[in-house]
Amino acid sequence: MSLDAKIPQGPLAEKWSKHKFNLKLVNPANKRKYDVIVVGTGLAGASAAASLAELGYNVKAFCFQDSPRRAHSIAAQGGINAAKNYQNDGDSVYRLFYDTIKGGDYRAREGNVYRLAEVSVNIIDQCVAQGVPFAREYGGLLDNRSFGGSQVSRTFYARGQTGQQLLLGAYSALNRQIHKGKVKMYTRSEMLDVVTVDGQAKGIITRNLVTGEIDTHTGHAVLLCTGGYGNVFYLSTNAIGSNVTAAWRAHKRGAFFANPCYTQIHPTCIPVTGDHQSKLTLMSESLRNDGRVWAPKTVETAEKLRKKEITAAQVAENDRDYFLERKYPSFGNLVPRDVASRNAKEMVDDGRGVGGSGFAVFLDFADAINRLGQEAVAAKYGNLFDMYYQITDEDPYKQPMRIYPAVHYTMGGLWVDYNLSTNVPGLYALGECNFSDHGANRLGASALMQGLADGYFVIPYTLGDYLASIGPKPVDANHPAFAKTKQDVVDRINSLLALKGTKTVNEYHRDLGHIMWEYCGMARTEEGLTKAKGLIQALRADFWKNALIVGAGDEVNASLERAGRVADFLELGELLVDDALMRKESCGGHFRLESQTEEGEALRNDDVFAFVGAWQYKGDNQPEELHKETLDFEFVHLTQRSYK
Amino acid sequence: MNLTLKVWRQKNANSSGKMVTYKAESISPDMSFLEMLDVVNESLTLKGDEPIHFDHDCREGICGMCSLYINGRPHGPKSAITTCQLHMRSFHDGETITIEPWRAGAFPVIKDLAVDRSAFDRIQQAGGYVSVNTGGVPDANIIPIPKVIADEAFNSATCIGCGACVAACKNASAMLFVSAKVSQLGMLPQGQPERWSRVQAMVAQMDAEGFGSCTNTGACEAECPKGITLINISRMNNDFFSAKLFREEKVHDHSGGSE
Ligand SMILES: Cc1cc2nc3c(=O)[nH]c(=O)nc-3n(C[C@H](O)[C@H](O)[C@H](O)COP(=O)(O)OP(=O)(O)OC[C@H]3O[C@@H](n4cnc5c(N)ncnc54)[C@H](O)[C@@H]3O)c2cc1C
């Protein structure tokens, strides 16, 4: 099968306008004859569902939480980028485009990224019109902060709760359409399969998480807005429920999965304390605006700190290594995430890590507090400081935070073309669930931007083109594909419920996480990855023999829900490793020890690997087939990224 | 540390529930309260028993999914945090901890400690928005908003919809929750065009859901993990009575009618 990204021809700045003009339209009276299924109501899903309903389509929206307001987007802290240039500091659509392509280590499509930068400005307007209370300056205009990988201030924020405020904005737009009857909302519902009829997506199968009922829903198109798969690592900054199930089941029905090995490890998270830990907590990147990252210069000092013989404050200025400022003078603490994470790991590997376990470096606010005063620092980051204090019992106003990298975001996801369509007609993927815009590394504050761009400003245009082409004939729910897919779902649930072994699902998940983090985390090698592949296969085989799942199918059953998700992670984990093995280069978040510059930076191999790797499912326990979408760079010149 | 837990177990909405006692052993003070429950659940599962069901997701105090009435207080003994942010170091070795679901007529139990809070969504659907469609909106900086107003609107907007205010209130009133949204939009210029109809529509839905009335006890404010203050309720009452007495606008279909 050929992979056509459908990027419009012509100059960058005209691609999207021209494309919009060329797309077919559905006339207003016909829109209400179409049903659109939106799975997921985070930023991408809620914005898409609301916008499509406003246009007149009938929308059915689904989420597994008890309310759309609780999607994982709610947890985003730091901010959202937009090329508004309100600060007059030289920002432009082109600069945001350029920063994003470069930040992604030249592994994203130019056309997509330019469009993202272009619509970014509309997003801020939209959110403000909804009443999203962004931070403001005394003159009453919007305030900005800086984020990693850029030298301008283009990040809009709402204290440390930007995702919450943006999601509540999208949720309010969604609520308005629910009230009007244009969106039918299904909460506590988990999508477990996509139904395809003659190769086109025509519906989904869901499980009602309260009654256990398995339901069939028909639609002219299915939009997956189901978030990222970071929890394949068990410990991550994602919410406990975040999972790959919807995307993975779609993959098994034919949708290609692109670049699974592009995972983002965020440099500033609260370090792991013990085996009981169920998740990791992010300390927003925005903290690097004012916090300075350092480790002791010598192993001896680090040793004393670890044994608590001295405190951080007692380490003299001379004995501190502000390693990011030292190595990257022009970007300093605001280098992109992949670079910051690898450097923290280097410190730890060097024996200079701090905290009880030695797996941490410092993020220090003493300078900022001296310069700005505690109150000003609290106004910017108060909730983050409180959160840190709650978790660690240490007061970050008095001593530096201890931070360490943790899995945070997944750039890979379902392959989509410029229209956000997967290779299965009628099946779309939006937000973190797709692979589209961030290349091999996402810049901070760009995921919120992408989710809302997809939902508010891209899909409302591109979906119409497809719908117009298939026509408004109602979908036949009696087509045998529906009954067949439903039976597959029931069978799978029954085989999970039949597992009465000795090991809990949580233990399998934790074991998988250990394998992924150890061999497929911040530093990957041929040898380690090969080993991981074998370990995952063995773990998966063991799961299907020895897992213990309690309770029944026709009731609330968290054990069963978890089991289904972990079973999918056990399959995705292997594909992720395969992709990492295939990509014998380093780029962005994918770091192969075999491929680095003399200074230890990621070394790409553009001659061989300037492509999107899209994998096709070939049956249970069969190797997947790789399809390559070549990345053509017409407008930017590929260079070794430098943040020095 | 070792603890005794007294936990509300209830199979589903239609069955009656009861308190059941469990032991929680070898608990680390660094664990969060939910991680402690995870440990108990792992051991229940290994015995083939059904784990204790509770709602949770983000585990960092922002999604509003976790609940739990711990030793007679919503979100436990510490103020200004959610249950998922509560750590075991706030308890002492050997303590007995009672864990119940939110208790309110408008929040029926789904299973064990999880309740149905969809009434909150329906109140928001009745009017918790500014009626603008996607696209065609003015530039974000066209309307300057004084920083103090923006900050205060933000404070109201931080409500996470957890329902602790209802659980804390002897009348099971939802005034704090509803007033937070009414205040946020009522303070901002964007919210003015629908200010009077919004408050009426949301209050009407709140009443229809069977929440109790407010008697100014202030338990909601004391237990709210996000510091939503009673001032919001005063603002809402003001708007509500202004709307009723002085503005002849009736509660029209707030969303602007059918398409
Ligand atoms: C702690 C944290 C902080 C972050 N901070 C920032 C930031 O400051 N700036 C930034 O740009 N990005 C940030 N990000 C990234 C960003 O928040 C996410 O990438 C983005 O919110 C994802 O949005 P989404 O709509 O794609 O998916 P989500 O918000 O994850 O929504 C997924 C939706 O899908 C539903 N769902 C999933 N599976 C199923 C299924 N099988 N059936 C039914 N429903 C399903 C869920 O119920 C949910 O509604 C942060 C991420 C984390 C973890």
Ligand code: SF4
């Ligand atoms: S007002 Fe406070 S207690 Fe009530 S729902 Fe909102 S955050 Fe929870």
Ligand code: FES
């Ligand atoms: S689990 Fe999200 S607030 Fe507690």
